[in-house]
Amino acid sequence: MTQTTALHAYRCKVSGQPVLTVWLKYRAPYHWPSMLGFLAARSIVGIEVTQAGVYRRTVRLGTRQGMVECRPARGRCLALSVYGLPRQVLPGLIARVRRVFDLDADPGLIERQLAQDPLMxxxxxxxxxxxxxxxxxxxxQVMRTVLGQQISVAGAMTLAGRLVVRHGQPLLAPLAIEPRLTHVFPVAQAIADGDLSGLGMPGSRAATLSGMALAMLADPRLLRADGDLQTWVQRLCRQRGIGPWSAQYLALRQLGAADAFPLGDVALVKALRMLEGAAVPLAERAPAWRPWRAYAAQHLWASLAGA
Known part of the structure; x- marks a missing residue:
């Protein structure tokens, strides 16, 4: 699949910080209200802000801290502004932002195939x-996924905010351009070594957070693509506290597996029941959406937001 990265760029300074802005192309259409709504509902206090169609977050690249700002722009582009970071990091940041916003998707291909199902x-x-x-x-993403096990999105974000305040690194003062951005997300070592009691979660979930931090320190490639999706899911399920839902959700959100589908997700079951009634179980409907079940899941989740 051919992809376009930066169209052009300019440099300036804001509050003494160097700013580099680039425009990233994508294939139309792009449903920006859903993307920005998703990010707004899951913005972690202290590290992310989504407001008025603009997404801002703090970042850490090695020992450096910075801030990025993403917003839809004219001409089928996403404008990416990078604060406080050198130009050399731009290729890696562009690749990361393209992945986060799924800019390399081919909506025409995906939707032609999914639309063969009347519900889709x-x-x-x-x-x-x-x-x-x-x-x-x-x-x-692992920490977010574990925090979100069996609780609401709002509840998970509350826990994530507490985790950031206690174990995240304060944002350097020169980067405090947006006053609501105060920290960068904790590093794995801080969670592995830290005291996770008193955050308001079950002890078993805290143990899973610590265990996954240790596992990722031991094997930084733990969440890299390795063989087929089912083998990857089975391997991840060997980790303490990671079941099929968590593994499939991580495959969908982090691995970028287009056919990942967290079958036991209560929100997906609820969405299907609201749309089609309770006659056909989700497990029997989902095979019709292959090989794009991740996009089918996102449509089902989005239908609940609309409701």
Whole structure:
């Protein structure tokens, strides 16, 4: 699949910080309200802000801290502004942002195949160009996924905010351009070594956070693509506290597996029941959406937001 990265760029300074802005192309259509709504609902206090169509977050690249700002722009582009980081990091940041915003998807191909199912045709008509948001980095996405086990999105974000305040690194003062951005996400070593009691979660979930931090320190490639999806899911399920839902959700959000599908997700079951009634179980409907079940799942989740 051919992809376009930076069209052009310019440099300036804001509050003494160097700023580099580039424009990233994508294939239309793109349903920006759903993407920005997803990010807004899952913004972790202190490291992310989504407001007025603009997404901002703090980043850490090696020992450096910075901030990025992403916003839809004219000409089928996403404008990416990078604060406080050198130009050399731009290729890696561009690749990361393209993945987070699913800019390399081919909506025409995906939607033609999904729309052969009447339900998906209905959902696509409501949100043409819906993308599957991806995680910023592997460790952060693992922590988000574990925190979200069996609780609401709002509850998970509350826990994530507490985790950031206690174990994240304060943002350097010169980068405090957006006053609501105060920290960078914790590193794996901080979670592996830290005291996770008192955050308001079950002890078993805290143990899973610590265990996954240790596992990723021992094997930084733990969440890299390795063989087929089912083998990858089975391997991840060997980790303490990681079951099929968590593994499939990580495959969808971090691995970028287009056919990942967290079958036991209660919100997906609820969405299907609201749309089609309870006659056909989700497990019997989902095979019709191969090989794009991740996009089918995102459409089902988005239908609940619309409701």
């Amino acid at each position: 045709a209905q959902l696509i008509a409501a949100r043409p160009g819906l993308r599957v948001p991806r995680g910023w980095d592997a460790f952060e």
